[in-house]
Amino acid sequence: MTESAHAHPPEGDRRPGPSRRLVAQGVAWSVPAIALSAAAPAYAASSDIAVAVVSSCISGGSRNGSFTVTADFIALGAELQIVLTHSGSGSFSAVPNFAHTGTGTTYVVTGTGGPSVGQIAVQLTAGQNGTSVVTANVSAPGGATTGDTEAQIRVTRTGNSNNYSCSAL
Template sequence: MSDNESVAPGLSRRTVTKAAAWAVPAIVFAAPVPAFAASSDVAVSITGSCAGSGPTGSFTFTSGPIPVGQEIVITLSHSGAGSFGSSVNFVASGMNPYTITGTGAAVSGVITVSFTLPTNGTGRVTATVSSGSGALVSGKLTGFVEKRRDGNSSNYNQCSAG
């Protein structure tokens, strides 16, 4: 039989073959989405602590595993007298706010703050943990360190933290 021979009156073999090919159900392939691609809840904790009678205090930060590529942000804010500086001992980008980009592992470390206060001045630094790109955070999301410099001395002898 040639391509032009009819299978039924008015239908060629080629027409029937084309119709049959289109009638086969299409198979749709969907790429699997990894579990970490969706936002996930990351347990975090940040707690302030006093560091003796000097001008420093610190924040201890811990988190559960942070999914790859998702971000957590730690922002330090100051109120009261004077000013402060800070540094971290874990991997973070930026300088206040500090951004932690997830690698799939948990993160823990210390943020050290150093106060510069006038005589009889009190300053307070508050650390706040928030969601960056993708990650949702829960747990203890704020901490504080408050220092006071008394009299004419350079002694920062009053501190509260939490």
């Protein structure tokens, strides 16, 4: 290119208003700001936690089942609490496959700023001709939960045998 290609037009040849180059630079700088503001999900600012609790049974006349808890997004430091309660005859044991705090059958998951999925394996016992039920309730102390926040596993024992029937509710 010659030096005249970079020269500015004489004063009388300039158009009023900003140059096309200045407008293009402004657009180029605004695109990253728009992209950054759109990258944060809408629920990130909310204290609500969307959850789904699903119960399931192991087939074949078993007294074993599990609860799968899925949270779409738990803000950094926010807590999700899972409480298991028992009703009916017999008892139950539970083993979670996720890191938690809490005591007994109360499990507290602390958010890491993203989604969370965990499973709790449950084994129930029931007395003769009895029924044993474990209910999982999910809540967010200091916030709110939306979605399916409760599920049950019900085991019924026939007679004094080891024949159990399991249903997930």
